[in-house]
Amino acid sequence: MKHPFRWVAIGAGVVIAVFAAILAANVSTDPQSELNTSPLLGKAAPNFALTNFDGTKLRLSDVAGKTVIVNFWNSWCEPCRAELPTLQRWYADHKTDPTVVMVGIPRDDSSGAIRTAAREDGMGWAVANDRGAEDANLAYGTRGQPESFVISPSGQIVGSIIGPLTTGDLDKMLRVGQGI
Amino acid sequence: MRRLAWIGLAVVVVGALVVAAWPRANHETVPAHVHRLATELRCVDCIGISVADSGTAAARGQRRDIAERVQRGESDETIRNWYVQTYGENILLKPAGRGVGLIVWGLPIGAVFLAAVGLALALRKWRRQPRLTPTAEDAAFVAEHRGDR
Numbered sequence: 001m002k003h004p005f006r007w008v009a010i011g012a013g014v015v016i017a018v019f020a021a022i023l024a025a026n027v028s029t030d031p032q033s034e035l036n037t038s039p040l041l042g043k044a045a046p047n048f049a050l051t052n053f054d055g056t057k058l059r060l061s062d063v064a065g066k067t068v069i070v071n072f073w074n075s076w077c078e079p080c081r082a083e084l085p086t087l088q089r090w091y092a093d094h095k096t097d098p099t100v101v102m103v104g105i106p107r108d109d110s111s112g113a114i115r116t117a118a119r120e121d122g123m124g125w126a127v128a129n130d131r132g133a134e135d136a137n138l139a140y141g142t143r144g145q146p147e148s149f150v151i152s153p154s155g156q157i158v159g160s161i162i163g164p165l166t167t168g169d170l171d172k173m174l175r176v177g178q179g180i
Numbered sequence: 181m182r183r184l185a186w187i188g189l190a191v192v193v194v195g196a197l198v199v200a201a202w203p204r205a206n207h208e209t210v211p212a213h214v215h216r217l218a219t220e221l222r223c224v225d226c227i228g229i230s231v232a233d234s235g236t237a238a239a240r241g242q243r244r245d246i247a248e249r250v251q252r253g254e255s256d257e258t259i260r261n262w263y264v265q266t267y268g269e270n271i272l273l274k275p276a277g278r279g280v281g282l283i284v285w286g287l288p289i290g291a292v293f294l295a296a297v298g299l300a301l302a303l304r305k306w307r308r309q310p311r312l313t314p315t316a317e318d319a320a321f322v323a324e325h326r327g328d329r
Binding site: 005008011012015019022023038039040107108109134135137138139140141142143144 | 224225236237238240241242245264265266267268282283286287290294297298301302
C-alpha cells in the first residue's frame with residue numbers, strides 16, 4: 001500500500017457519498033408534505049364511538065356507506081375559529097344530502113367550552129366531547145388542530161388536511177370521498 | 181510480557197462490552213415500562229418533548245393507551261409499530277436504523293472506524309520512519325557524555 005492515507009480519504013469520501021445519497025432519497029423538498037399526508041391514508045378508517053351533547057350516540061359504523069368528513073378542532077384554537085365560517089357555509093349547503101356526514105371532534109378542550117362554542121356558533125353538525133373523542137384522536141393519529149379527514153363510503157381514509165379548510169378543500173374532499 | 185498486557189487489556193474490554201450488552205432479567209414494573217416507552221415517543225403538540233414529559237391531552241391519551249397495551253401483553257416492538265403506522269416515523273424520538281435514521285446511527289460508527297484505520301496507518305508509518313533521527317553531532321554528543329552518569 002503505497003499511499004495508505006489516500007485510501008482512507010477515498011473510504012471517507014465513499015461513506016459520505018453513501019449517506020448523502022440516503023439523505024437525498026429520503027428528504028422531501030416540501031416542508032408541508034409530511035403534514036398533509038397522514039400515514040393512515042388508504043387504510044380502513046378506525047371506528048369511533050361518540051356521544052353528542054344532545055345525548056345521541058354516533059359511531060362511524062352507523063354511517064357506513066356515506067362520505068364522512070371528520071374535523072378535529074378546539075374552541076380556543078384560532079385557525080379552527082378561522083375555518084368555522086367556511087364549515088358553516090359548506091354544512092348549510094350539504095346538510096340535506098343523505099350521503100354526507102360531518103363530525104366535529106375536539107382535540108384538547110373542556111366540555112363546557114366545546115358546548116358553548118357549538119351552541120353560540122351554531123355548529124349544526126355532530127359535535128362530541130367525551131372519552132370517545134380522546135380515543136378517536138389517538139386512533140386517527142391527529143397531529144394538530146384543525147385537522148380533517150375524509151372517509152369514503154367504503155370506510156377508507158382517502159384524504160387528510162392539517163390547517164384551516166377552504167370551501168375548495170371541502171368540495172375536493174367530498175369528490176375524493178365519493179370517488180368522483 | 182508486552183503482548184500479554186495487550187491480550188489482558190483486550191480481554192477486559194471485550195468482557196466489559198459483553199456484560200454491558202447482555203440482556204438482563206426483566207424486573208420492570210408496569211408504570212416504569214409505560215414511562216420508558218413514553219420517553220421514546222414524540223409529543224405531537226410540542227417541540228422536542230416526549231409523551232412522558234408532556235401534559236397535553238394527546239400525550240395523556242397516549243400514556244393511557246401505552247399502559248393498556250402493556251397490560252394486554254403487547255411487545256414493545258408491536259406498540260412502537262402501531263405508533264409509527266398511525267403517526268409516521270417522525271413519532272419516534274430515537275430514529276429507526278433505516279432510511280434517514282441510518283445516517284444518525286451509521287455516521288458516528290463510520291467516522292470512528294475511519295479514524296481507527298487512519299490512526300493505525302499513521303502509527304505504522306511513524307514506527308517505520310521515525311520523525312527524529314540522530315545526526316552525527318547528536319551521536320558524538322551522546323558518546324562524549326555517556327561517561328558522565
